[in-house]
Amino acid sequence: MTQPTTASTTDDEGGVLAGLRATLAELSGTDVTGLGEADLLEVVAVLEEAKGAASAVQARATAAFVADRDERAGQQRASGEITRREAAVLRRASRTEVALARRCSPGQADRHVGVARALVTDLPHTMAALTSGRISEWRATIVARETSCLSPANRREADRRLTKCLTTLGDRGLAAAAHRACIDLDQAAIVERRGAPQPPDTSLRDRHPMAWPG
Numbered sequence: 001m002t003q004p005t006t007a008s009t010t011d012d013e014g015g016v017l018a019g020l021r022a023t024l025a026e027l028s029g030t031d032v033t034g035l036g037e038a039d040l041l042e043v044v045a046v047l048e049e050a051k052g053a054a055s056a057v058q059a060r061a062t063a064a065f066v067a068d069r070d071e072r073a074g075q076q077r078a079s080g081e082i083t084r085r086e087a088a089v090l091r092r093a094s095r096t097e098v099a100l101a102r103r104c105s106p107g108q109a110d111r112h113v114g115v116a117r118a119l120v121t122d123l124p125h126t127m128a129a130l131t132s133g134r135i136s137e138w139r140a141t142i143v144a145r146e147t148s149c150l151s152p153a154n155r156r157e158a159d160r161r162l163t164k165c166l167t168t169l170g171d172r173g174l175a176a177a178a179h180r181a182c183i184d185l186d187q188a189a190i191v192e193r194r195g196a197p198q199p200p201d202t203s204l205r206d207r208h209p210m211a212w213p214g
Contacts, residue, residue: 020057049133055140056131059116062098066113069094111141118144122155125163135166139174146178149189158185 012018027050032043070091077087099109119127119140126143129135143162147155158181165177182190 048136052130052133052136055137056119056127058102059119059127059130059140062113062116063120066094066098066117114148115141115144118148118155122152123147123159124156125159126166129163129166139166139171142171142175143178146175147182149193150182150186151189154182154185154189158182 032040035043073082073087073090076082076090077084082090095109095113096106098113099106102109102112104112119130123140123143126135126140130137130140143159143166147158150158158178161181162174162178165174169177179190
């Protein structure tokens with residue numbers, strides 16, 4: 001697939017790209033032939049952690065790239081250089097570039113952008129777990145998806161409450177815990193997202209008790 005070429009570039013003063021490419025080259029040349037069972041399993045575990053850490057870096061880069069492009073479009077719109085429609089086109093173009101970079105569809109790229117922004121701005125505990133490789137990108141996506149209906153402040157509180165759940169529950173359990181946190185913090189937001197009649201205020205919490213970390 002053709003790689004994105006439209007993004008502007010600056011000097012890689014910190015050697016970030018060089019370091020990442022060196023890491024990729026080292027991984028590509030890794031030979032596990034001759035390793036014992038214990039070492040092979042450890043390789044699997046370490047690489048799973050590496051994928052999480054890489055996803056965290058990718059999320060930060062995605063959020064920063066889109067924020068820069070959106071800010072530039074906003075400035076050009078405010079100065080009258082471009083029309084509102086042209087500004088919208090520029091914003092959509094940035095998502096297309098993300099899609100090319102991630103080798104996915106524009107729709108998937110939109111979701112990746114949303115998750116990246118949430119991790120960077122509203123989900124610090126989830127981002128920390130991803131950065132350290134303790135959780136996968138998918139589990140971070142579960143938290144971002146389930147808490148998307150909350151205000152930024154409530155989302156950060158839900159993220160705090162879910163800290164211990166990130167590494168102790170399965171995927172379904174984590175989704176359920178995130179859902180319960182949302183109900184506890186803003187039941188109306190959950191109802192609005194589902195488009196369903198609002199249940200009695202006391203029933204859901206009584207039905208789904210949960211011990212929050214302190």
